[in-house]
Amino acid sequence: MSLDNARPVNVLLVEDNPADVDLTRISFAEAKLKCHLHTVNDGVEAMAFLKKLDEWADAPTPDLILLDLNMPRKDGREVLAEIKENPELRRIPVIVLTSSDAEQDIVKSYDLHTNAYIQKPVDFEDLKNVVRALEDFWFTIVRLPPKETS
Amino acid sequence: MTLRSKIFLAVIASVLATVLFIAAATISVNRLINADRRSSIANEISRAALQLDSLAAEFLVSKSPRVVRQWRGRHDSLANLLTTAPFRDSRLREVVREFEERRVLSARLFELIVTPDDDVGTSSLVRTRREQLIIQNILSTTGGMVALADQLRRINRAVFEETEGPVLWFAAGTVLLVVLVNGGILIGVGPGITTAYRQLRQTVSAIGAGQFDRELPVSKDRELGALYQSIGWMRDSIKESRLRLATVIGTVTDSIVAIDSHGRIQMFNPAAETMFGYTAEEVLGKNVRMLMPSPHREAHDGYLAASRKSTARRIIGQNRELEGIRKDGTTFPIELAVGETELMGERVFVGSIRDIGLRRQHEEQLASLITELTRSNKELEQFAYVASHDLQEPLRMVASFTGLLSEKYGGQLDEQAQGYIAHAVDGAKRMQMLINGLLDYSRVGTRGKEFTSEDCNAIVAEAIENLDVLIDENKAAVSVERLPTISADSEQMVRVFQNLIANAIKFHREGVTPEVSVSAERDKQLWRISVADNGIGIDPEYADRIFNIFQRLHRRGEYPGEGIGLAVVKRIVERHGGKIWMESVPGQGTTFHFTVQPAT
Numbered sequence: 169m170s171l172d173n174a175r176p177v178n179v180l181l182v183e184d185n186p187a188d189v190d191l192t193r194i195s196f197a198e199a200k201l202k203c204h205l206h207t208v209n210d211g212v213e214a215m216a217f218l219k220k221l222d223e224w225a226d227a228p229t230p231d232l233i234l235l236d237l238n239m240p241r242k243d244g245r246e247v248l249a250e251i252k253e254n255p256e257l258r259r260i261p262v263i264v265l266t267s268s269d270a271e272q273d274i275v276k277s278y279d280l281h282t283n284a285y286i287q288k289p290v291d292f293e294d295l296k297n298v299v300r301a302l303e304d305f306w307f308t309i310v311r312l313p314p315k316e317t318s
Numbered sequence: 319m320t321l322r323s324k325i326f327l328a329v330i331a332s333v334l335a336t337v338l339f340i341a342a343a344t345i346s347v348n349r350l351i352n353a354d355r356r357s358s359i360a361n362e363i364s365r366a367a368l369q370l371d372s373l374a375a376e377f378l379v380s381k382s383p384r385v386v387r388q389w390r391g392r393h394d395s396l397a398n399l400l401t402t403a404p405f406r407d408s409r410l411r412e413v414v415r416e417f418e419e420r421r422v423l424s425a426r427l428f429e430l431i432v433t434p435d436d437d438v439g440t441s442s443l444v445r446t447r448r449e450q451l452i453i454q455n456i457l458s459t460t461g462g463m464v465a466l467a468d469q470l471r472r473i474n475r476a477v478f479e480e481t482e483g484p485v486l487w488f489a490a491g492t493v494l495l496v497v498l499v500n501g502g503i504l505i506g507v508g509p510g511i512t513t514a515y516r517q518l519r520q521t522v523s524a525i526g527a528g529q530f531d532r533e534l535p536v537s538k539d540r541e542l543g544a545l546y547q548s549i550g551w552m553r554d555s556i557k558e559s560r561l562r563l564a565t566v567i568g569t570v571t572d573s574i575v576a577i578d579s580h581g582r583i584q585m586f587n588p589a590a591e592t593m594f595g596y597t598a599e600e601v602l603g604k605n606v607r608m609l610m611p612s613p614h615r616e617a618h619d620g621y622l623a624a625s626r627k628s629t630a631r632r633i634i635g636q637n638r639e640l641e642g643i644r645k646d647g648t649t650f651p652i653e654l655a656v657g658e659t660e661l662m663g664e665r666v667f668v669g670s671i672r673d674i675g676l677r678r679q680h681e682e683q684l685a686s687l688i689t690e691l692t693r694s695n696k697e698l699e700q701f702a703y704v705a706s707h708d709l710q711e712p713l714r715m716v717a718s719f720t721g722l723l724s725e726k727y728g729g730q731l732d733e734q735a736q737g738y739i740a741h742a743v744d745g746a747k748r749m750q751m752l753i754n755g756l757l758d759y760s761r762v763g764t765r766g767k768e769f770t771s772e773d774c775n776a777i778v779a780e781a782i783e784n785l786d787v788l789i790d791e792n793k794a795a796v797s798v799e800r801l802p803t804i805s806a807d808s809e810q811m812v813r814v815f816q817n818l819i820a821n822a823i824k825f826h827r828e829g830v831t832p833e834v835s836v837s838a839e840r841d842k843q844l845w846r847i848s849v850a851d852n853g854i855g856i857d858p859e860y861a862d863r864i865f866n867i868f869q870r871l872h873r874r875g876e877y878p879g880e881g882i883g884l885a886v887v888k889r890i891v892e893r894h895g896g897k898i899w900m901e902s903v904p905g906q907g908t909t910f911h912f913t914v915q916p917a918t
Contacts (some may be wrong), residue, residue, distance in 0.1 A: 185711070191718050238707065267714055268707035269754075271765070290714050290750050291743070292721030 177203040177307055180230035182214040182247060183265075184239040191292070192234070192265075195299045203303075206230065211242025215250060218257055229315070230260060232306055235282075237266045237273055245276060252281040259313045261306060321511070321541055328503040335496035342489040352404065353478035359403045360474050363417070364467030366396040370424065371460035377431070378453050386432050393425055407477045410470060417466040424459040427452050514542050521549065530557040573671040578664055581605045581622050585668075593673055595645035606669075611643040625658070625667075642671065650675045695764065702760050705753050713753075717746035748880070752868070755882035759867055762889040767807045769894070771917035774801035774847070777808055778836055781815035785823070794823045794832035801838045802845050803917040810890045811914075815849070817883040818910050822851035824879070827905075844896065844913040855904035865898065887912075 179196075183189050189207050196205050206227065208214045214235075217224040233251070237244035244264065251257045261283040266273065269287045277285050286302075289295050306312070373389045376382075400418055405411055431452045517535045524532045530553060534546045567574055573590035577583055583606050586598040594601075594609055601608065607615045642652040653672040658665060720742045728736060778798050782789065789796060796819060804811070819834055826832035833852045838845050856864060856871065863869050867885035887910075891898045896913040 187715050187719070188711075191722070194722065266707075267711040269710070270703050270707055272703070273707070288714055290710075290717040290747055292718045292725065295718060 177232075178228045178230045179203050179205050179232045179234060180214070180217060181205055181207045181234045182211065182239070182244065183207065183234070183236045184209050185236075188236070188288070191295060192299070195292070195296045198296050199300045199303065201299065201303050203231075203307075204228075210239045211244065211247040214247050215242070218251070231312060232302075233260055233262045234265045235262055237264060237268060237277070245280060248277065248280040248282055261310075261312070263302070263306075321539075324503055324506065328500055331499035331503075332496055335492050335499065339489055339492040339496070342492060346486065346489065349478070349481055353474065356404060356410075356474045357471065357478075359399065360467065360471040362399060363396065363403075364464065364471060366392055366399070367417075367460060367463035367467045370396070371457065371464055374424075374428065374453065374456045374460055377428075378449075389428060393421070393428075396421060405474075407473070409473050410477065413466055413470045413473060417463055417470070420459045420463050420466065424456055424463065427456045427459065431456070510539070510542075514539075518545070518549070525549075525553045525556065528560075530560075571672075573673075574668065575606065575609070575671065576666055576668045577606045578666060579622065579626050581607065581618070584666065590671070593644075593671065594642065600645075609642055611641050611649045614640050625665075639674065642673075651678050698760055699764055702757055702764065705757055709753055710750065713746050713750050717743050717750075720746070751880050755868070755880050758882060759886055759889060762810065762886060762893060766810060766893055769805045769807055769915075771803055772806045772808045772811065774804050774806075774811075774838065774845075777806070777811045778815050780812050781819060784812070784816050785820055788820060788823055792823050792826060792832050794826070794834060796834045797836070799835070799837040801836070801847070804845060805915040805917050806894055807890075810893070814887050814890050814912070817887045818849040821883060822849060822853060822908070825851075825853040825908075827852070827854050841913055843916075845916055846911055846913050848909050848911045850907060850909040852907040855906055856900065856902040856908050857904055858902060861900055861902075864900070 181189065181192055183192065193205060193207075196203070206217065208217050214233075216222055217227050218229070220227055235244045235247060244266070248262055248264070251260065251262055258281075262281075263284045263286060264273075264277045264282045265286050265288060267288050268274075274285050286298060289298055369392055370389065373385055373392065377385045377389065400414060400421070403414065405414055431449055514535075514537065521532060521534060532553075534550050534553070537543045537546060567585075567587045570587070571589055573593045574585065574587040575583060575590050576585035582603055583601045586596070586601050591597055607618060610618055637653050637655045640652055640654050641649045643649045651674050653674045654669055656667055656669045658667050660666065720739050724731075724736065724739045724743070731739075775798070778801060782796055782798075788794075815836070819836075822834040823832045830852060835850050836847070837850075838847045840846075860871055864871065865884050865888040866881075868881040869885070870879070870881040888898050891912045891914070895915055898910065898912040900908055900910045902908040
């Protein structure tokens with residue numbers, strides 16, 4: 169599945185820090201990624217989005233989830249656990265994208281079956297490279313499960 | 319002459335004298351018996367002579383054949399008596415011989431008169447005259463015999479008296495001899511022995527009572543002298559062991575309290591005086607209960623009663639933790655060990671008591687320190703987490719947005735503004751490195767693994783492999799001698815070598831090929847490992863400062879780095895129970911030494 173195919177790619181960014189949301193948005197734009205970046209501000213919203221509840225009734229099922237760990241209300245670990253326990257959602261690749269390089273966070277995330285763990289780089293240039301690499305890897309190299317056609 | 323030979327001599331003399339005395343007495347008794355027999359034989363002879371005499375007279379009147387028979391029988395028994403009589407004295411034998419002659423004569427005469435005269439022509443007158451003559455002869459003969467028998471008795475008595483005297487004298491002499499010899503020995507030896515015995519008894523009981531300074535009596539006698547000398551040695555030995563015991567009991571820091579089977583205190587050493595606040599005089603003879611607060615006091619009575627019933631001697635329990643009570647009524651925790659022994663038939667319990675108040679206090683302090691340490695470790699971990707997560711985020715914001723600013727609006731800014739932005743980015747990046755360094759440093763303690771036996775050669779090889787690029791870039795030569803097996807957290811030890819070798823290469827002299835050598839040497843119980851280089855060296859003035867965290871000796875830009883490496887190395891070495899130091903000649907090179915435990 170390539171991006172050149174007509175179907176748009178949806179990425180869900182779960183991030184409570186608006187500055188970080190901005191940064192990620194800009195880096196996606198700078199990297200000229202042709203995908204829809206949806207954002208929610210915490211874990212509760214993330215689960216509502218994924219389950220198409222309330223205002224997200226029309227939201228698409230994302231092809232990739234970028235998940236921050238430390239968030240108010242419901243944090244990234246809980247979201248990760250819920251997604252991976254849910255047969256409907258667990259095929260969606262989840263990438264933990266966080267400031268933390270704490271060993272316990274890394275180990276815990278993989279224990280909860282994250283598909284990758286990325287520490288946000290300090291430098292904006294580096295961030296752009298990470299985003300490009302993400303796109304390259306997940307949407308070009310990797311074969312994802314087929315979308316449910318229903 | 320020794321006492322032994324004196325006594326030996328006395329005994330020999332006594333035995334000899336006794337033997338002689340017994341011999342004399344035996345001889346004497348024998349003689350008495352013999353004399354008695356002789357005298358009864360003499361009496362018999364005398365009686366026989368008298369009978370013969372009267373039988374002869376009777377025959378004259380009666381002419382009875384009965385008298386003839388009696389005469390002949392008497393005669394025969396007399397003859398028999400004379401031949402068997404044990405007369406050995408010459409005078410007696412002379413008398414007996416005479417007597418025998420007369421007996422034979424009288425017998426012959428008697429036969430003449432008894433036998434009838436066959437001469438028919440002889441007138442009866444003549445015959446009667448002849449008979450009368452013969453009878454007279456017979457009577458005179460028998461009368462002589464009676465006289466001789468009397469003589470025999472007399473002589474026999476005389477003979478007995480003559481021989482009895484010397485025997486009695488001899489017996490008396492031997493008795494006297496025994497008395498003299500033994501008396502002499504007693505006089506010669508006795509007083510000396512009794513005096514010596516008395517002195518000995520006094521001396522020994524004085525020593526027994528503890529008068530160890532008492533002088534021993536002096537004796538010229540060799541044996542007594544030796545005895546006194548032995549007692550002297552015994553006294554010295556008792557004195558020494560008592561002194562030693564007293565010193566031990568007096569200087570031990572543990573209290574020693576001995577009690578009898580009724581609980582009465584028999585001994586109370588100086589440590590006990592200090593511990594309980596009583597003097598020994600105050601407690602000796604009193605019940606040991608006074609040193610125990612309730613309920614130990616009541617329990618102790620029970621123990622004593624139980625142990626009085628059982629005969630088995632034993633060490634009563636291991637060390638037990640109880641409570642003691644001082645004179646002022648305050649109680650304190652003690653550790654008590656009790657041993658049991660028997661002294662002069664009395665059971666004695668010896669308690670060794672240790673005041674464990676201080677130990678308790680230390681234990682409590684230790685426990686609270688451990689709690690405190692655990693809490694502080696938790697806090698440190700919390701801090702580490704905060705540092706590795708929450709502090710990073712704002713930093714990233716600063717760096718990212720200044721980067722973004724520079725990228726997006728760089729064209730609208732002048733060179734100075736661009737410079738400011740670069741400084742901001744640089745500062746944020748360095749801040750992040752510092753935080754990471756700090757985390758590294760703290761993780762030495764919180765993320766350390768247990769020590770295992772590790773081959774130091776493999777550890778260094780791994781460190782060198784990690785430094786591959788650096789070594790290549792600087793064309794450095796790293797030589798490694800044979801290294802020992804050590805007890806270490808291998809991951810951390812790799813960091814030690816990696817940091818030291820990296821430093822050695824980093825601070826090389828311009829135009830000089832960096833050479834690093836790693837070696838090990840035994841240093842008492844430890845291994846001393848050295849990493850030497852030929853670099854720029856370090857001024858000895860900074861020998862200690864270089865191990866401080868964030869300490870740099872060079873301006874930023876000269877050499878990269880945040881001053882974390884050596885601080886981490888030091889922390890790791892110290893966690894391994896070692897020490898690190900360095901020697902350096904500026905301009906020539908530096909050697910870092912550190913010690914590490916050998917593999918167990």
